[in-house]
Amino acid sequence: MDFRTELKRRLIVFDGAMGTMVQRHGLPPGQPPEIFNIIRPEVIEDIHRQYIEAGADVITTNTFGANDLKLKGTGYTVEQVITQAVALARRAAGNKWVALDMGPIGQLMEPMGPLSFEEAYELYARQVKAGVKAGVDLILIETLSDLYEAKAAVLAAKENSSLPVICTLTFDQTGRTLTGADPLTAVVVLESLGVDALGVNCSLGPEGLLSIIDEFVSYSSLPVLVQPNAGLPQVVEGRAVYPSTPEVFQRHIMTMVQMGVRLVGGCCGTTPDFIRAIKQAVEGLTPASISAKGFTAVASGSKAVILGQGVKVIGGRIKASYNENIAWAIQNRELGDVVSEAIVQRRQGADILAVDAAVPGLDEKEAMLNLVREVQAVVNLPLQLNSASADVLEASMRIYNGKPLVRGVSSEQAVMDSIFPTVAKYGACVVGCTRNEEGTPVDARSRVKMAERIVSVAESYGIQKENIIIDCTMTDVADHPLKAMETLKAVELIEKELGLITTMDIQGVCEVWHGNENIGSTYLAMALAYGLDIPVVDLGDARIVETIKAFRFLSGQQ
The missing domain is CATH 3.20.20.330 (Homocysteine-binding-like domain)
Incomplete structure:
Protein backbone atom coordinates (compact mmCIF):
# COMPACT_ATOMS: atom_id res chain seq x y z
CA MET A 1 0.00 0.00 0.00
CA GLU A 283 -12.16 1.40 12.66
CA GLY A 284 -14.39 2.07 9.65
CA LEU A 285 -14.72 5.81 10.28
CA THR A 286 -14.44 8.19 7.34
CA PRO A 287 -11.98 11.00 8.13
CA ALA A 288 -12.97 14.63 7.88
CA SER A 289 -12.09 16.23 4.55
CA ILE A 290 -9.09 18.53 4.41
CA SER A 291 -9.50 21.86 2.66
CA ALA A 292 -6.77 24.10 1.27
CA LYS A 293 -6.66 27.10 3.60
CA GLY A 294 -5.05 29.32 0.96
CA PHE A 295 -3.78 32.13 3.17
CA THR A 296 -0.51 33.95 2.59
CA ALA A 297 1.98 34.02 5.44
CA VAL A 298 5.64 34.45 6.26
CA ALA A 299 7.30 33.48 9.51
CA SER A 300 10.36 33.59 11.69
CA GLY A 301 11.07 30.61 13.92
CA SER A 302 8.56 31.87 16.49
CA LYS A 303 6.24 34.37 14.79
CA ALA A 304 3.98 34.12 11.74
CA VAL A 305 2.53 37.11 9.91
CA ILE A 306 -0.54 36.59 7.72
CA LEU A 307 -0.47 38.89 4.70
CA GLY A 308 -3.47 40.29 2.88
CA GLN A 309 -5.48 40.74 6.07
CA GLY A 310 -4.95 44.41 6.81
CA VAL A 311 -1.89 46.54 6.13
CA LYS A 312 1.43 44.97 7.12
CA VAL A 313 4.60 47.06 7.22
CA ILE A 314 8.09 46.12 6.09
CA GLY A 315 10.80 48.05 7.88
CA GLY A 316 13.26 49.04 5.19
CA ARG A 317 16.29 50.50 6.93
CA ILE A 318 18.53 47.38 7.07
CA LYS A 319 19.36 47.61 3.40
CA ALA A 320 22.90 48.36 2.35
CA SER A 321 21.60 49.64 -0.98
CA TYR A 322 19.47 52.24 0.81
CA ASN A 323 21.23 53.04 4.06
CA GLU A 324 24.87 54.16 4.05
CA ASN A 325 25.21 53.51 7.78
CA ILE A 326 24.07 49.92 7.33
CA ALA A 327 26.45 49.48 4.39
CA TRP A 328 29.32 50.73 6.56
CA ALA A 329 28.34 48.44 9.43
CA ILE A 330 28.21 45.40 7.16
CA GLN A 331 31.49 46.26 5.50
CA ASN A 332 33.22 46.73 8.84
CA ARG A 333 31.49 43.75 10.50
CA GLU A 334 29.87 46.03 13.08
CA LEU A 335 26.70 43.95 13.08
CA GLY A 336 25.77 45.08 16.56
CA ASP A 337 24.66 48.33 14.93
CA VAL A 338 22.51 46.36 12.50
CA VAL A 339 20.90 44.35 15.30
CA SER A 340 20.18 47.56 17.19
CA GLU A 341 18.47 48.91 14.07
CA ALA A 342 16.37 45.74 13.86
CA ILE A 343 15.29 46.13 17.49
CA VAL A 344 14.37 49.77 16.92
CA GLN A 345 12.26 48.96 13.86
CA ARG A 346 10.45 46.21 15.74
CA ARG A 347 9.65 48.69 18.50
CA GLN A 348 8.46 51.21 15.90
CA GLY A 349 5.91 48.73 14.56
CA ALA A 350 7.50 46.75 11.72
CA ASP A 351 5.80 43.46 10.90
CA ILE A 352 8.65 42.29 8.65
CA LEU A 353 12.23 43.47 8.24
CA ALA A 354 13.89 43.85 4.83
CA VAL A 355 17.60 42.99 4.71
CA ASP A 356 20.21 43.20 1.99
CA ALA A 357 23.98 43.06 2.08
CA ALA A 358 24.97 44.25 -1.39
CA VAL A 359 28.09 46.29 -0.61
CA PRO A 360 30.49 46.86 -3.55
CA GLY A 361 33.70 44.87 -3.18
CA LEU A 362 32.30 42.61 -0.45
CA ASP A 363 31.42 38.91 -0.65
CA GLU A 364 27.64 39.38 -0.68
CA LYS A 365 26.82 35.75 0.17
CA GLU A 366 29.00 35.68 3.27
CA ALA A 367 27.77 39.11 4.33
CA MET A 368 24.13 38.15 3.83
CA LEU A 369 24.47 34.92 5.80
CA ASN A 370 26.10 36.77 8.70
CA LEU A 371 23.38 39.42 8.52
CA VAL A 372 20.55 36.89 8.60
CA ARG A 373 22.11 34.93 11.47
CA GLU A 374 22.66 38.02 13.60
CA VAL A 375 19.24 39.59 13.04
CA GLN A 376 17.17 36.41 13.47
CA ALA A 377 19.11 35.60 16.65
CA VAL A 378 17.78 38.71 18.36
CA VAL A 379 14.55 39.81 16.64
CA ASN A 380 11.65 37.42 16.09
CA LEU A 381 10.17 39.25 13.08
CA PRO A 382 10.08 37.50 9.67
CA LEU A 383 12.65 38.76 7.17
CA GLN A 384 12.45 39.86 3.56
CA LEU A 385 15.64 38.65 1.89
CA ASN A 386 16.71 41.08 -0.85
CA SER A 387 19.30 40.26 -3.50
CA ALA A 388 19.78 40.22 -7.26
CA SER A 389 21.91 37.07 -6.89
CA ALA A 390 20.24 33.65 -7.04
CA ASP A 391 23.17 32.14 -5.13
CA VAL A 392 22.84 34.63 -2.30
CA LEU A 393 19.10 34.06 -2.05
CA GLU A 394 19.47 30.28 -2.04
CA ALA A 395 22.13 30.30 0.66
CA SER A 396 20.17 32.67 2.88
CA MET A 397 16.89 30.79 2.38
CA ARG A 398 18.61 27.61 3.49
CA ILE A 399 19.89 28.90 6.82
CA TYR A 400 16.87 31.13 7.47
CA ASN A 401 14.82 30.07 10.50
CA GLY A 402 11.22 30.13 9.28
CA LYS A 403 9.44 30.96 6.02
CA PRO A 404 10.99 34.08 4.47
CA LEU A 405 9.82 36.64 1.97
CA VAL A 406 12.25 36.76 -0.99
CA ARG A 407 12.75 39.79 -3.20
CA GLY A 408 14.88 39.72 -6.33
CA VAL A 409 12.59 38.39 -9.06
CA SER A 410 11.46 40.32 -12.16
CA SER A 411 9.43 39.12 -15.12
CA GLU A 412 12.64 38.38 -17.06
CA GLN A 413 12.63 34.68 -17.93
CA ALA A 414 16.30 34.13 -17.02
CA VAL A 415 15.82 35.72 -13.61
CA MET A 416 12.72 33.66 -12.87
CA ASP A 417 14.43 30.45 -14.02
CA SER A 418 17.36 31.11 -11.70
CA ILE A 419 15.37 31.92 -8.56
CA PHE A 420 12.02 30.11 -8.69
CA PRO A 421 13.45 26.58 -8.23
CA THR A 422 14.94 27.44 -4.86
CA VAL A 423 11.89 29.48 -3.83
CA ALA A 424 9.83 26.35 -4.49
CA LYS A 425 12.30 24.10 -2.65
CA TYR A 426 12.32 26.16 0.53
CA GLY A 427 8.66 27.16 0.32
CA ALA A 428 9.30 30.89 0.56
CA CYS A 429 6.96 33.71 -0.35
CA VAL A 430 8.34 35.58 -3.35
CA VAL A 431 8.04 39.20 -4.46
CA GLY A 432 7.76 39.58 -8.21
CA CYS A 433 8.72 42.99 -9.58
CA THR A 434 6.79 44.19 -12.64
CA ARG A 435 9.74 44.98 -14.83
CA ASN A 436 11.66 43.25 -17.59
CA GLU A 437 14.77 43.77 -19.74
CA GLU A 438 13.34 47.06 -21.00
CA GLY A 439 12.55 48.41 -17.55
CA THR A 440 9.25 49.17 -15.82
CA PRO A 441 6.31 49.97 -18.10
CA VAL A 442 4.38 53.16 -17.53
CA ASP A 443 0.81 51.99 -18.03
CA ALA A 444 -0.99 49.90 -15.44
CA ARG A 445 -2.32 47.32 -17.91
CA SER A 446 1.21 46.37 -19.02
CA ARG A 447 2.18 45.82 -15.41
CA VAL A 448 -0.81 43.55 -14.90
CA LYS A 449 0.35 41.47 -17.86
CA MET A 450 3.80 41.20 -16.31
CA ALA A 451 2.24 40.08 -13.02
CA GLU A 452 0.27 37.42 -14.90
CA ARG A 453 3.49 36.21 -16.49
CA ILE A 454 5.24 36.01 -13.13
CA VAL A 455 2.37 33.96 -11.69
CA SER A 456 2.28 31.62 -14.68
CA VAL A 457 6.00 30.86 -14.56
CA ALA A 458 6.01 30.57 -10.76
CA GLU A 459 3.18 28.05 -10.83
CA SER A 460 5.04 26.00 -13.44
CA TYR A 461 7.77 25.61 -10.81
CA GLY A 462 5.26 24.48 -8.21
CA ILE A 463 4.95 27.80 -6.37
CA GLN A 464 1.40 28.32 -5.18
CA LYS A 465 -0.36 31.54 -6.08
CA GLU A 466 -0.81 32.53 -2.44
CA ASN A 467 2.98 32.61 -2.10
CA ILE A 468 3.36 35.25 -4.83
CA ILE A 469 3.36 38.98 -4.04
CA ILE A 470 3.66 41.66 -6.72
CA ASP A 471 5.84 44.73 -6.31
CA CYS A 472 4.39 47.83 -7.95
CA THR A 473 7.20 50.26 -7.11
CA MET A 474 7.84 52.94 -9.74
CA THR A 475 11.41 54.20 -9.62
CA ASP A 476 11.35 57.33 -11.82
CA VAL A 477 8.18 59.11 -10.76
CA ALA A 478 10.04 62.40 -10.27
CA ASP A 479 10.50 62.86 -14.00
CA HIS A 480 6.95 61.81 -14.82
CA PRO A 481 4.59 62.46 -11.88
CA LEU A 482 1.64 61.06 -13.82
CA LYS A 483 3.33 57.65 -13.61
CA ALA A 484 2.49 57.75 -9.92
CA MET A 485 -1.20 57.45 -10.74
CA GLU A 486 -0.61 54.62 -13.21
CA THR A 487 1.24 52.78 -10.46
CA LEU A 488 -1.74 53.14 -8.15
CA LYS A 489 -4.03 51.86 -10.89
CA ALA A 490 -1.73 48.85 -11.24
CA VAL A 491 -2.09 48.13 -7.52
CA GLU A 492 -5.86 48.20 -7.84
CA LEU A 493 -6.00 46.05 -10.98
CA ILE A 494 -3.57 43.42 -9.72
CA GLU A 495 -5.61 42.97 -6.57
CA LYS A 496 -9.04 42.97 -8.25
CA GLU A 497 -8.25 41.00 -11.41
CA LEU A 498 -5.52 38.65 -10.22
CA GLY A 499 -6.34 38.41 -6.51
CA LEU A 500 -2.71 39.03 -5.60
CA ILE A 501 -1.17 40.83 -2.64
CA THR A 502 0.85 43.94 -3.52
CA THR A 503 3.88 45.68 -2.09
CA MET A 504 5.60 48.98 -2.85
CA ASP A 505 8.82 50.64 -1.67
CA ILE A 506 7.67 54.00 -0.33
CA GLN A 507 11.22 54.86 0.74
CA GLY A 508 12.13 55.44 -2.90
CA VAL A 509 9.23 57.85 -3.38
CA CYS A 510 10.20 59.80 -0.28
CA GLU A 511 13.80 59.94 -1.47
CA VAL A 512 12.82 61.27 -4.91
CA TRP A 513 10.89 64.18 -3.40
CA HIS A 514 13.22 64.67 -0.48
CA GLY A 515 12.56 68.40 -0.43
CA ASN A 516 8.84 67.90 0.10
CA GLU A 517 8.28 65.21 2.71
CA ASN A 518 4.50 65.57 2.49
CA ILE A 519 4.49 63.96 -0.97
CA GLY A 520 5.77 60.64 0.37
CA SER A 521 3.17 60.36 3.12
CA THR A 522 0.39 61.57 0.81
CA TYR A 523 1.36 59.06 -1.86
CA LEU A 524 1.41 56.29 0.75
CA ALA A 525 -2.11 57.26 1.85
CA MET A 526 -3.28 57.16 -1.77
CA ALA A 527 -1.61 53.78 -2.35
CA LEU A 528 -3.26 52.30 0.74
CA ALA A 529 -6.62 53.60 -0.46
CA TYR A 530 -6.03 51.86 -3.80
CA GLY A 531 -5.42 48.58 -1.98
CA LEU A 532 -1.68 48.41 -1.26
CA ASP A 533 -1.09 45.62 1.26
CA ILE A 534 2.58 45.81 2.27
CA PRO A 535 4.42 49.12 2.06
CA VAL A 536 8.19 49.14 2.58
CA VAL A 537 8.88 52.22 4.69
CA ASP A 538 11.34 54.06 6.88
CA LEU A 539 9.68 53.82 10.27
CA GLY A 540 11.84 56.68 11.49
CA ASP A 541 9.73 59.01 9.35
CA ALA A 542 6.99 60.29 11.66
CA ARG A 543 4.71 61.34 8.78
CA ILE A 544 4.82 57.85 7.31
CA VAL A 545 4.09 56.19 10.65
CA GLU A 546 1.17 58.51 11.38
CA THR A 547 -0.26 57.94 7.90
CA ILE A 548 -0.28 54.18 8.45
CA LYS A 549 -1.84 54.55 11.90
CA ALA A 550 -4.53 56.85 10.55
CA PHE A 551 -5.34 54.55 7.65
CA ARG A 552 -5.60 51.53 9.93
CA PHE A 553 -7.89 53.45 12.26
CA LEU A 554 -10.17 54.81 9.53
CA SER A 555 -10.39 51.45 7.76
CA GLY A 556 -11.25 49.58 10.96
CA GLN A 557 -7.98 47.65 11.19
CA GLN A 558 -7.32 48.64 14.79
Missing part, protein backbone atom coordinates in the same frame (compact mmCIF):
# COMPACT_ATOMS: atom_id res chain seq x y z
CA ASP A 2 1.25 3.44 -0.89
CA PHE A 3 1.29 5.57 2.25
CA ARG A 4 0.59 8.87 0.51
CA THR A 5 -2.42 7.37 -1.30
CA GLU A 6 -3.87 5.83 1.86
CA LEU A 7 -3.31 9.07 3.75
CA LYS A 8 -5.78 10.77 1.46
CA ARG A 9 -8.59 8.29 1.97
CA ARG A 10 -8.60 6.90 5.53
CA LEU A 11 -7.57 7.30 9.16
CA ILE A 12 -4.16 5.84 9.99
CA VAL A 13 -3.21 4.51 13.42
CA PHE A 14 0.38 4.78 14.65
CA ASP A 15 1.81 2.77 17.52
CA GLY A 16 2.42 3.90 21.10
CA ALA A 17 5.39 4.47 23.38
CA MET A 18 8.63 2.55 22.99
CA GLY A 19 10.56 3.91 26.00
CA THR A 20 7.70 3.11 28.38
CA MET A 21 7.71 -0.49 27.20
CA VAL A 22 11.49 -0.90 27.17
CA GLN A 23 11.82 0.34 30.75
CA ARG A 24 9.80 -2.65 31.91
CA HIS A 25 12.65 -4.88 30.81
CA GLY A 26 15.39 -3.30 32.90
CA LEU A 27 17.13 -0.79 30.67
CA PRO A 28 20.71 -0.38 31.99
CA PRO A 29 21.15 2.96 33.85
CA GLY A 30 22.47 5.72 31.64
CA GLN A 31 22.02 3.70 28.45
CA PRO A 32 19.77 4.83 25.58
CA PRO A 33 16.80 2.57 24.73
CA GLU A 34 18.20 2.21 21.20
CA ILE A 35 20.92 -0.20 22.36
CA PHE A 36 18.18 -2.77 23.06
CA ASN A 37 18.06 -3.23 19.28
CA ILE A 38 21.47 -4.87 19.66
CA ILE A 39 21.57 -6.40 23.16
CA ARG A 40 17.89 -7.40 23.53
CA PRO A 41 16.48 -7.64 19.99
CA GLU A 42 13.78 -10.09 21.07
CA VAL A 43 12.34 -7.45 23.43
CA ILE A 44 12.08 -4.80 20.72
CA GLU A 45 10.59 -7.18 18.18
CA ASP A 46 8.02 -8.35 20.72
CA ILE A 47 7.01 -4.75 21.53
CA HIS A 48 6.52 -4.04 17.83
CA ARG A 49 4.47 -7.23 17.46
CA GLN A 50 2.24 -6.27 20.39
CA TYR A 51 1.45 -2.97 18.70
CA ILE A 52 0.69 -4.72 15.41
CA GLU A 53 -1.67 -7.13 17.20
CA ALA A 54 -3.32 -4.12 18.86
CA GLY A 55 -4.14 -2.70 15.41
CA ALA A 56 -1.37 -0.25 14.56
CA ASP A 57 -1.01 0.55 10.85
CA VAL A 58 2.46 2.09 11.35
CA ILE A 59 5.32 0.71 13.43
CA THR A 60 7.92 3.25 14.52
CA THR A 61 11.51 2.04 14.73
CA ASN A 62 13.36 2.14 18.04
CA THR A 63 15.65 4.92 16.77
CA PHE A 64 14.33 8.04 18.51
CA GLY A 65 17.82 8.94 19.77
CA ALA A 66 19.89 7.05 17.21
CA ASN A 67 22.10 9.96 16.24
CA ASP A 68 25.86 10.27 16.43
CA LEU A 69 25.83 12.44 19.54
CA LYS A 70 23.47 10.33 21.66
CA LEU A 71 25.12 7.04 20.68
CA LYS A 72 28.58 8.31 21.53
CA GLY A 73 30.21 5.98 24.05
CA THR A 74 27.81 3.08 23.46
CA GLY A 75 30.17 1.27 21.10
CA TYR A 76 27.58 1.22 18.31
CA THR A 77 27.31 3.30 15.16
CA VAL A 78 24.24 5.02 13.80
CA GLU A 79 24.18 2.59 10.89
CA GLN A 80 24.36 -0.47 13.14
CA VAL A 81 21.56 0.68 15.40
CA ILE A 82 19.24 1.82 12.62
CA THR A 83 19.83 -1.21 10.38
CA GLN A 84 19.00 -3.58 13.23
CA ALA A 85 16.03 -1.47 14.35
CA VAL A 86 14.49 -1.53 10.87
CA ALA A 87 15.00 -5.28 10.55
CA LEU A 88 13.22 -5.90 13.87
CA ALA A 89 10.34 -3.57 12.99
CA ARG A 90 9.98 -5.09 9.52
CA ARG A 91 9.78 -8.66 10.86
CA ALA A 92 7.04 -7.67 13.29
CA ALA A 93 5.16 -5.34 10.93
CA GLY A 94 4.61 -7.73 8.06
CA ASN A 95 2.64 -5.79 5.45
CA LYS A 96 2.19 -2.74 7.71
CA TRP A 97 4.28 0.41 7.31
CA VAL A 98 7.60 0.95 9.08
CA ALA A 99 8.54 4.54 9.97
CA LEU A 100 12.08 5.68 10.71
CA ASP A 101 11.83 7.53 14.00
CA MET A 102 14.03 10.64 14.45
CA GLY A 103 13.82 12.68 17.64
CA PRO A 104 15.69 15.75 18.89
CA ILE A 105 19.46 15.71 18.51
CA GLY A 106 20.00 16.52 22.17
CA GLN A 107 21.79 19.85 21.80
CA LEU A 108 20.31 23.30 21.34
CA MET A 109 20.90 24.97 18.00
CA GLU A 110 22.41 28.38 17.41
CA PRO A 111 21.93 30.98 18.77
CA MET A 112 20.65 29.27 21.94
CA GLY A 113 23.22 26.48 21.79
CA PRO A 114 26.41 25.34 20.06
CA LEU A 115 24.92 23.34 17.20
CA SER A 116 24.98 24.98 13.75
CA PHE A 117 22.28 24.42 11.16
CA GLU A 118 24.54 22.42 8.85
CA GLU A 119 25.81 20.27 11.74
CA ALA A 120 22.22 19.42 12.64
CA TYR A 121 21.46 18.69 9.01
CA GLU A 122 24.40 16.27 8.72
CA LEU A 123 23.40 14.39 11.87
CA TYR A 124 19.87 13.88 10.55
CA ALA A 125 21.09 13.09 7.03
CA ARG A 126 23.18 10.22 8.38
CA GLN A 127 20.10 8.74 10.06
CA VAL A 128 17.99 9.14 6.93
CA LYS A 129 20.55 7.46 4.69
CA ALA A 130 20.81 4.50 7.06
CA GLY A 131 17.03 4.18 7.31
CA VAL A 132 16.50 4.36 3.57
CA LYS A 133 19.17 1.73 2.96
CA ALA A 134 17.55 -0.52 5.58
CA GLY A 135 14.16 -0.22 3.85
CA VAL A 136 11.80 2.03 5.84
CA ASP A 137 8.53 3.19 4.28
CA LEU A 138 8.34 6.71 5.70
CA ILE A 139 10.15 9.11 8.02
CA LEU A 140 8.70 10.40 11.29
CA ILE A 141 10.42 13.43 12.84
CA GLU A 142 8.93 13.82 16.31
CA THR A 143 8.99 15.58 19.68
CA LEU A 144 10.93 18.59 18.38
CA SER A 145 10.66 21.85 20.29
CA ASP A 146 12.64 24.01 17.86
CA LEU A 147 11.38 24.80 14.35
CA TYR A 148 14.95 25.46 13.24
CA GLU A 149 15.92 21.91 14.16
CA ALA A 150 12.75 20.70 12.44
CA LYS A 151 13.83 22.47 9.25
CA ALA A 152 17.24 20.77 9.37
CA ALA A 153 15.57 17.38 9.87
CA VAL A 154 12.97 17.87 7.13
CA LEU A 155 15.56 19.02 4.60
CA ALA A 156 17.76 16.05 5.50
CA ALA A 157 14.82 13.71 4.94
CA LYS A 158 13.71 15.27 1.65
CA GLU A 159 17.19 15.73 0.15
CA ASN A 160 18.28 12.18 0.95
CA SER A 161 15.10 10.24 0.20
CA SER A 162 11.84 10.31 -1.72
CA LEU A 163 9.86 8.89 1.21
CA PRO A 164 6.85 10.50 2.89
CA VAL A 165 7.93 12.84 5.68
CA ILE A 166 5.91 13.64 8.81
CA CYS A 167 6.98 16.12 11.47
CA THR A 168 5.43 16.66 14.91
CA LEU A 169 6.36 19.19 17.58
CA THR A 170 5.87 19.29 21.32
CA PHE A 171 4.12 22.18 23.10
CA ASP A 172 3.96 23.36 26.71
CA GLN A 173 1.17 24.88 28.82
CA THR A 174 1.59 28.25 27.10
CA GLY A 175 0.62 26.70 23.75
CA ARG A 176 4.11 27.23 22.37
CA THR A 177 7.22 25.18 21.78
CA LEU A 178 10.37 25.65 23.85
CA THR A 179 11.67 28.19 21.33
CA GLY A 180 8.37 30.08 21.18
CA ALA A 181 6.54 28.81 18.09
CA ASP A 182 2.75 28.68 18.26
CA PRO A 183 0.66 26.28 16.13
CA LEU A 184 0.14 28.84 13.35
CA THR A 185 3.88 29.38 12.99
CA ALA A 186 4.48 25.63 13.06
CA VAL A 187 1.95 25.05 10.29
CA VAL A 188 3.29 27.90 8.13
CA VAL A 189 6.90 26.72 8.37
CA LEU A 190 6.35 22.96 8.10
CA GLU A 191 3.95 23.24 5.17
CA SER A 192 6.42 25.50 3.39
CA LEU A 193 9.06 22.78 3.70
CA GLY A 194 6.85 20.26 1.93
CA VAL A 195 6.08 17.68 4.63
CA ASP A 196 3.31 15.17 3.92
CA ALA A 197 1.71 15.53 7.35
CA LEU A 198 2.37 17.51 10.52
CA GLY A 199 1.14 17.76 14.05
CA VAL A 200 1.87 17.42 17.74
CA ASN A 201 3.04 14.65 20.04
CA CYS A 202 4.07 14.12 23.66
CA SER A 203 3.35 17.46 25.42
CA LEU A 204 0.42 17.83 27.79
CA GLY A 205 -1.69 14.72 27.51
CA PRO A 206 -4.75 14.44 25.27
CA GLU A 207 -7.07 16.86 27.06
CA GLY A 208 -4.42 19.56 27.32
CA LEU A 209 -3.73 19.37 23.59
CA LEU A 210 -7.26 20.05 22.36
CA SER A 211 -6.87 23.82 21.94
CA ILE A 212 -3.53 23.35 20.17
CA ILE A 213 -5.00 20.73 17.86
CA ASP A 214 -7.91 23.03 17.07
CA GLU A 215 -5.41 25.60 15.77
CA PHE A 216 -3.53 22.98 13.77
CA VAL A 217 -6.59 21.74 11.90
CA SER A 218 -7.86 25.32 11.42
CA TYR A 219 -4.68 26.45 9.67
CA SER A 220 -3.29 23.30 8.06
CA SER A 221 -3.98 22.22 4.50
CA LEU A 222 -2.24 18.91 5.26
CA PRO A 223 -3.21 15.86 7.33
CA VAL A 224 -2.61 16.29 11.06
CA LEU A 225 -1.01 13.62 13.27
CA VAL A 226 -1.54 13.61 17.05
CA GLN A 227 0.28 11.28 19.46
CA PRO A 228 -0.36 12.48 23.04
CA ASN A 229 1.11 11.26 26.29
CA ALA A 230 -1.12 9.24 28.59
CA GLY A 231 -1.59 12.39 30.65
CA LEU A 232 1.01 14.35 32.60
CA PRO A 233 3.27 11.98 34.55
CA GLN A 234 3.64 11.86 38.31
CA VAL A 235 6.71 10.43 40.02
CA VAL A 236 5.75 7.48 42.24
CA GLU A 237 8.53 5.58 44.02
CA GLY A 238 11.11 6.98 41.64
CA ARG A 239 9.35 6.23 38.37
CA ALA A 240 6.98 8.14 36.09
CA VAL A 241 3.36 7.08 36.33
CA TYR A 242 0.88 8.27 33.72
CA PRO A 243 -2.69 8.83 34.96
CA SER A 244 -4.75 8.27 31.80
CA THR A 245 -6.51 4.98 31.04
CA PRO A 246 -7.10 3.49 27.58
CA GLU A 247 -10.81 4.33 27.87
CA VAL A 248 -10.23 8.00 28.72
CA PHE A 249 -7.52 8.26 26.08
CA GLN A 250 -9.87 6.77 23.49
CA ARG A 251 -12.56 9.39 24.18
CA HIS A 252 -10.11 12.24 23.69
CA ILE A 253 -8.74 10.70 20.50
CA MET A 254 -12.27 10.44 19.14
CA THR A 255 -12.78 14.14 19.88
CA MET A 256 -9.60 14.89 17.95
CA VAL A 257 -10.76 12.80 14.99
CA GLN A 258 -14.05 14.70 14.97
CA MET A 259 -12.04 17.95 14.95
CA GLY A 260 -10.29 16.81 11.76
CA VAL A 261 -7.21 14.84 12.89
CA ARG A 262 -6.37 12.12 10.36
CA LEU A 263 -3.46 10.23 11.97
CA VAL A 264 -3.51 9.11 15.61
CA GLY A 265 -1.31 7.22 18.03
CA GLY A 266 0.31 7.45 21.44
CA CYS A 267 3.45 8.78 23.07
CA CYS A 268 4.89 8.47 26.59
CA GLY A 269 2.92 6.21 28.91
CA THR A 270 0.81 4.61 26.20
CA THR A 271 0.87 0.84 25.64
CA PRO A 272 -0.68 -1.65 23.22
CA ASP A 273 -3.91 -1.42 25.26
CA PHE A 274 -4.15 2.27 24.35
CA ILE A 275 -3.58 1.57 20.66
CA ARG A 276 -6.16 -1.24 20.75
CA ALA A 277 -8.72 1.17 22.22
CA ILE A 278 -7.93 3.74 19.50
CA LYS A 279 -8.19 1.18 16.71
CA GLN A 280 -11.54 -0.07 17.94
CA ALA A 281 -12.88 3.49 18.06
CA VAL A 282 -11.74 4.64 14.61
